[in-house]
Amino acid sequence: MMQLFTIKSYKLLGLPSNTSYQLKEAFRAHFRNITRIMDCVGCSKCKLWGKLQVHGIGTALKILFSGKKSTKFTLRRREVVALFNVLGRFSSSIHLLPNFRNLEEKGSTRQKQEL
Numbered sequence: 001m002m003q004l005f006t007i008k009s010y011k012l013l014g015l016p017s018n019t020s021y022q023l024k025e026a027f028r029a030h031f032r033n034i035t036r037i038m039d040c041v042g043c044s045k046c047k048l049w050g051k052l053q054v055h056g057i058g059t060a061l062k063i064l065f066s067g068k069k070s071t072k073f074t075l076r077r078r079e080v081v082a083l084f085n086v087l088g089r090f091s092s093s094i095h096l097l098p099n100f101r102n103l104e105e106k107g108s109t110r111q112k113q114e115l
Contacts, residue, residue, distance in 0.1 A: 024065050031058045055079070056086025 034054050041047040059079040066073050075083075 027058075027061055027065075031061075052082050053086050053089060056082035056084075056089075059083040060086070 031054060035051055038047055038050045038054065041050065055078070059075065059082055062075075062079070063083075
């Protein structure tokens with residue numbers, strides 16, 4: 001099985017190597033908390049998309065923090081779906097970023113003209 005990315009989390013964040021497990025557990029706890037907060041959202045569509053995106057980001061972090069293990073690394077179907085969904089959302093956002101910059105630039109020039 002080909003390993004896509006192997007990044008040591010403690011090197012990435014400049015932490016001692018023994019805090020890697022603690023960091024992973026802290027991320028897991030924060031994502032559970034965010035998911036619980038999403039349960040309070042009134043709109044069911046917003047709740048669904050929010051949870052799907054949080055799950056996708058969590059899956060990306062799971063891959064990032066997996067490192068080299070002797071056991072076989074696997075993802076569940078729902079994790080793969082959530083990951084591809086969040087990648088699609090991020091790529092759409094990045095694709096639309098120049099449009100938002102142009103709108104911001106037009107708005108700032110209008111404000112300068114009004115002054």
